[in-house]
Amino acid sequence: MKLAEKSVNAILAPLVRGLGLHASGEAIAVVPGPAEKTSGALNADIGPAVRDGLIDEEAAAAILRDAAAQAGQRLPSCAAIEAAGEPLGTYWMDRTLDAARARAKREDPAPLSAAAPLPVTAALTAPSAAEGGHGKGNAAGEICPSGSSSRSRADVARNRIALVTGGAQGFGEEITRGLAASGALVFIADLNIKGAEELAEKINAALGKTSAIALALDVSREESAEQAVAAAAETAGGLDILISNAGVLKAGSVLEQDVSSFAFTTGINYTGYFIMAKHGGRLMRRQNRNAPFWKTDIIQINSKSGLEGSNKNGAYAGGKFGGLGLTASFALELIEYNIKVNAVCPGNFFDGPLWSDSEKGLFVQYLKAGKVKGAKTVADVKTFYEEKVPMKRGCTGPDVMRAIYYIIEQEYETGQAVPVTGGQVMLH
Numbered sequence: 001m002k003l004a005e006k007s008v009n010a011i012l013a014p015l016v017r018g019l020g021l022h023a024s025g026e027a028i029a030v031v032p033g034p035a036e037k038t039s040g041a042l043n044a045d046i047g048p049a050v051r052d053g054l055i056d057e058e059a060a061a062a063i064l065r066d067a068a069a070q071a072g073q074r075l076p077s078c079a080a081i082e083a084a085g086e087p088l089g090t091y092w093m094d095r096t097l098d099a100a101r102a103r104a105k106r107e108d109p110a111p112l113s114a115a116a117p118l119p120v121t122a123a124l125t126a127p128s129a130a131e132g133g134h135g136k137g138n139a140a141g142e143i144c145p146s147g148s149s150s151r152s153r154a155d156v157a158r159n160r161i162a163l164v165t166g167g168a169q170g171f172g173e174e175i176t177r178g179l180a181a182s183g184a185l186v187f188i189a190d191l192n193i194k195g196a197e198e199l200a201e202k203i204n205a206a207l208g209k210t211s212a213i214a215l216a217l218d219v220s221r222e223e224s225a226e227q228a229v230a231a232a233a234e235t236a237g238g239l240d241i242l243i244s245n246a247g248v249l250k251a252g253s254v255l256e257q258d259v260s261s262f263a264f265t266t267g268i269n270y271t272g273y274f275i276m277a278k279h280g281g282r283l284m285r286r287q288n289r290n291a292p293f294w295k296t297d298i299i300q301i302n303s304k305s306g307l308e309g310s311n312k313n314g315a316y317a318g319g320k321f322g323g324l325g326l327t328a329s330f331a332l333e334l335i336e337y338n339i340k341v342n343a344v345c346p347g348n349f350f351d352g353p354l355w356s357d358s359e360k361g362l363f364v365q366y367l368k369a370g371k372v373k374g375a376k377t378v379a380d381v382k383t384f385y386e387e388k389v390p391m392k393r394g395c396t397g398p399d400v401m402r403a404i405y406y407i408i409e410q411e412y413e414t415g416q417a418v419p420v421t422g423g424q425v426m427l428h
């Protein structure tokens, strides 16, 4: 059967991952293998779900669910999928990407381990809201009540699949490093592919496993976003955490700024967030079809400038204010698929390249422009800005990570803006 789909793996791997997430209640990775029969695999024929060469993913998900229900008590860690007798692919699951790849290589479809089997559940019926734990509930009623675990907050990211836009530098790099150190698999999706590749290499060498993978991405181009999200699905089977972080700043007076400079800023900070939420959200919905209790997160890195005006910086602040409107609106719609949508609003990252770059950083620029009266050195300019913060320092990567962990761990909140400003902006 000839399929017109651009990427069959990007559709089928997340549907299979949904089965595994639902059965185990744990984050797993799914990798595609050759489309050959594997004895002991879960077999499913999605032929009836193919129409005009396109896969109806809802119908395909239902066929996979039925196959899993018939498979017995424990879900094999390989699914072999065909359409009307034509093999489409095999999909191997395990707790980490490296483990799933190793399993595919040795063609081992056994349930994950005797100590932690993947029990197959007869039907994927939604539990009551009170039961729906953060990736902890399954239809077998094996709920780990929230708050009863002894895991640390950073543990909420373990084995989860994350994609960080603009992840090669600045706050994005801090977030990438933080998530990888917490055991997540992180796609570093950046315009600067060289920077993303170098960072991925460093992280993987330091952690001794595949924890970071570089992807080329321009968030302002829909085709690029679609490709990057599909690449994450094809490589690891899905997405649990989308961090929409890529952002730019082009300051300018409302009386002087060019429309092109305004549109450039808005195209990345505002429209780029919509584009990423659209394609990331579609992938999360795909997984959710077979894992109704699995919660996923879209998190926008907004700014304190999304909470208060910024003089001669309207394109930036306006786009960030708009980002909070998108966050609240997407949250209302996507909770149907258990996707939470929240924003983090950091204060100024004085130690990051935007402020501290020795040539192009804002401190140097402000010193040269005489913006801070009496300032003779970069340090004087920095002190001037630190003094504006009640806590007398800039925002850091770990400050932002605490907010991200809180958002992921919190199962009863969506559509919110979490300030991380050292008291500079207080909500009312």
Ligand SMILES: NC(=O)c1ccc[n+]([C@@H]2O[C@H](COP(=O)([O-])OP(=O)(O)OC[C@H]3O[C@@H](n4cnc5c(N)ncnc54)[C@H](O)[C@@H]3O)[C@@H](O)[C@H]2O)c1
Binding pocket: 165, 166, 167, 168, 169, 170, 171, 172, 189, 190, 191, 192, 195, 217, 218, 219, 220, 244, 245, 246, 247, 248, 268, 301, 302, 303, 304, 345, 346, 347, 348, 349, 350, 352, 353, 354, 355
């Ligand atoms: N730096 C701060 O003081 C500060 C404060 C509050 C909020 N923020 C927000 O944090 C986020 C990151 O800011 P930063 O200062 O760390 O930025 P940065 O300039 O240091 O890094 C931005 C990264 O995004 C990438 N990027 C730029 N355009 C892209 C595009 N179209 N597609 C994909 N990637 C792209 C760049 O290559 C770079 O790696 C932004 O959303 C920003 O608004 C920054």
